[in-house]
Amino acid sequence: MVIEHDKMRSLAARMTQPEVRGRSPWADARRRFLRNKAAMTGLVILLLVALFAIFGGQIAVWSNEELDFSVMGQVATMGQPSLENGHYFGTDDLGRDLFARTVQGTQISLLVGIVGAGIAVIVGTLYGAVAGYVGGRTDQIMMRTVDILMSIPYMFVLILLLVMFGRSMTMLFLGIGLISWLDMARIVRGQTLSLKNREFIEAARATGVSTWRIIIRHIVPNLLGVVAVYATLLVPLMILTESFISFLGLGVQEPLTSWGALISEGAGTMSYGTLWQLAFPLFFFVITLFGFFFVGDGLRDALDPKDR
Amino acid sequence: MFAFILRRLAVAVPTLLLLIVLSFLLMHLAPGGPFTQERALPPQVLANLNAKYGLDDPLWRQIWNYVYGIVVHFDFGPSFVYPDRTVNQLIADGFPVTLTYGTLAFLAAVLVGVTLGTLAAIRQNGWLDYLAVGISIGAQVLPNFVMAPLLVLVLTLWLGWLPGGGWSFSDPSFWIMPVIALSTSYMASIARITRSSMLEVLGSNHIRTARAKGMPERRVILRHALRPAMLPVVSYLGPVFVSMITGSVVIDIYFSTGGIGKAFVDSALNRDYAVMMGVTILVGALTILFNLVVDILYAWIDPKIRY
Numbered sequence: 001m002v003i004e005h006d007k008m009r010s011l012a013a014r015m016t017q018p019e020v021r022g023r024s025p026w027a028d029a030r031r032r033f034l035r036n037k038a039a040m041t042g043l044v045i046l047l048l049v050a051l052f053a054i055f056g057g058q059i060a061v062w063s064n065e066e067l068d069f070s071v072m073g074q075v076a077t078m079g080q081p082s083l084e085n086g087h088y089f090g091t092d093d094l095g096r097d098l099f100a101r102t103v104q105g106t107q108i109s110l111l112v113g114i115v116g117a118g119i120a121v122i123v124g125t126l127y128g129a130v131a132g133y134v135g136g137r138t139d140q141i142m143m144r145t146v147d148i149l150m151s152i153p154y155m156f157v158l159i160l161l162l163v164m165f166g167r168s169m170t171m172l173f174l175g176i177g178l179i180s181w182l183d184m185a186r187i188v189r190g191q192t193l194s195l196k197n198r199e200f201i202e203a204a205r206a207t208g209v210s211t212w213r214i215i216i217r218h219i220v221p222n223l224l225g226v227v228a229v230y231a232t233l234l235v236p237l238m239i240l241t242e243s244f245i246s247f248l249g250l251g252v253q254e255p256l257t258s259w260g261a262l263i264s265e266g267a268g269t270m271s272y273g274t275l276w277q278l279a280f281p282l283f284f285f286v287i288t289l290f291g292f293f294f295v296g297d298g299l300r301d302a303l304d305p306k307d308r
Numbered sequence: 309m310f311a312f313i314l315r316r317l318a319v320a321v322p323t324l325l326l327l328i329v330l331s332f333l334l335m336h337l338a339p340g341g342p343f344t345q346e347r348a349l350p351p352q353v354l355a356n357l358n359a360k361y362g363l364d365d366p367l368w369r370q371i372w373n374y375v376y377g378i379v380v381h382f383d384f385g386p387s388f389v390y391p392d393r394t395v396n397q398l399i400a401d402g403f404p405v406t407l408t409y410g411t412l413a414f415l416a417a418v419l420v421g422v423t424l425g426t427l428a429a430i431r432q433n434g435w436l437d438y439l440a441v442g443i444s445i446g447a448q449v450l451p452n453f454v455m456a457p458l459l460v461l462v463l464t465l466w467l468g469w470l471p472g473g474g475w476s477f478s479d480p481s482f483w484i485m486p487v488i489a490l491s492t493s494y495m496a497s498i499a500r501i502t503r504s505s506m507l508e509v510l511g512s513n514h515i516r517t518a519r520a521k522g523m524p525e526r527r528v529i530l531r532h533a534l535r536p537a538m539l540p541v542v543s544y545l546g547p548v549f550v551s552m553i554t555g556s557v558v559i560d561i562y563f564s565t566g567g568i569g570k571a572f573v574d575s576a577l578n579r580d581y582a583v584m585m586g587v588t589i590l591v592g593a594l595t596i597l598f599n600l601v602v603d604i605l606y607a608w609i610d611p612k613i614r615y
Contacts, residue, residue: 155554247453267457289449
C-alpha cells in the first residue's frame, strides 16, 4: 500500500458527499422574487382574489339573477351589507345580491385580463420573433405595420368594432386581443435582435436547422423571462381596457357583468346614499390592479439583469 | 430639420388615409346597414334612402367620395340618424369643450408631474420623495373612470364645493373636476418617469463637472439636468395624448360636459356610423399630428439625433 489509509478514506468520503449545487439563473431570480416584500404581498392578494372568484359562488346565499323583493324599492334603507339576510355586500338598486354580482364581475374581469394578455403573448411573441430573426425587408414591413397600428386611437376603433359586429364576449376578446400584442411584438423583436447573433443560434444554423424551428426551439424559450414580465403587466392593462368600455355601457351586457359595469352602476347610484354599491367592486378592482403591478414589478426586478 | 419634418409627413399622410379607408371598409362589412330598423322599411324607401346617401354606388366610388369630401372640403357627410344634422356640426358642438379641459388637463399633468418628479429626485429618500413615489403608485390604479365618481362623491356630495356636472365656458368651477379626473394617473406616470431619469442624469459626469466648478445648484438643475432628463418624458407624451382623448369620453359621459366623447358614445348606441367614423378619423388625425409635434420636439431637445 503506497497510499495512506486515512487519505484514501477522506477521498472516499468526499466522493460520497453531496456536491455543492450551482445556482441557476432561474433559482437566483426565484430567490430575488421571494425576498421582494411588495411582490409577495401582491401574489398573496392575487391568490385571495382568485379564490374569491372561484369559490365565492359557493358562499353566496343568493344567485346573481334573483331579485330580493323584500328590499326592492327601499334599497337605500334595507339593502345595506348585512350578514342576517345573506347580502354580505348589500344589494344593487334592483335588489340583486351584490356579493354574487361581484363574484361574477371578478370572474369576467379576470378572464378578460388573462385571455387578452394570453393572445398578446402568443401573437406578439411569434410576430416579434419572426420580424427580429428574419430581418431585412420583412422586418421593415412588419414593424412599419405595427407603427401604423399603434398610431391609431385603438379605443375608438375597438368601440367601432363592438358596435358594428354586436357586443358579445367573443367580440370583446377579439377586439382587445387585436390591439394588445403591438407592444409585446416590439419588445420581443428587440430581444430577438440581441439573441440572433449569439453562438448557439449560429451553431443551430450551421447544423442546418430550419428557420421556423430555430425560432420556436431556440429563440422563443430564451425570451420567456421578458415575456413573463410584460404579460404580468399586460393583464391589469387589459382589465383597465375592459372596465373602461364596460363603464361606458359598451362592454359586457346584462345579465353578465364586470368590474367596470359594477363601478359604473355604483357611481350612478351613489347620490342615493348606497355607497356600498361603489365601494365593493372598486375595492376588488383596486387591490387586483395593485397585485398585478406589484408582481409584475417584482418579476422585472428578479428577471431583468440590467437593474440589479 | 425641414427635410426631417417632410419625411415624417410622408409617413403620417398615408397612415391617415389608411385609417379613413379602413374605417370605411369596417362600416361596409358590418352586418345591417345604417337604415336597418326593427320594423323593416319598404324596399322602395330603402332604395331611395340608399340613393340619397350614395350607398348604391360601387364601393370604390363610395370610398373615393368619402375620402375626397374629408380631404378637400373637410366634410364628414351627413349623420345617418339625425337627417337634419351633419357630422361636422355634431363635432363642432363638442370640440371646443373637449379642447378646453383637455388642454388644461394635459398642461396640469405635464407641469405638476415634472415638478413633482424633479423635486423627488433632488430630495431623494426625503419625505417629499416618499410622498411623490407614494402618490404615483396609488394613482396607477385610479384611472379617470374611478377618479370621476370619487371626486363627485367628495367634492360635490360630501363637501358641496363644486357642481357635479355640466359645463360653462365662463365659470371655471365646472372645469376643475374634469381636469383633475383626466390628469391624475398621467401626472403620476410623468412624475415617476421624471424622477428616475432625473436621478440618472444627476449621477452623470457633466453634472459633477458643473457642480465642481461651483455652479449654483439651482442653475445646475434647471440648465444642465432638466433638458436631458426630459427625453423619456417627451417620448411618453404621445401615448398620454391618446389616452387623454380616449379618457375624455368618460369625462363627457360622467360629468355631462358635452364634448365630442358624448357624440361618440351616443352614435355608438344609435349605430350612427357616420358620426362614429367622423370622430374616429378626427381623433386619429389629431393623434398623428401630435406625434409629429412630439417627434420634432424630441429632435430639438436631443442633440444626438441627426435628422
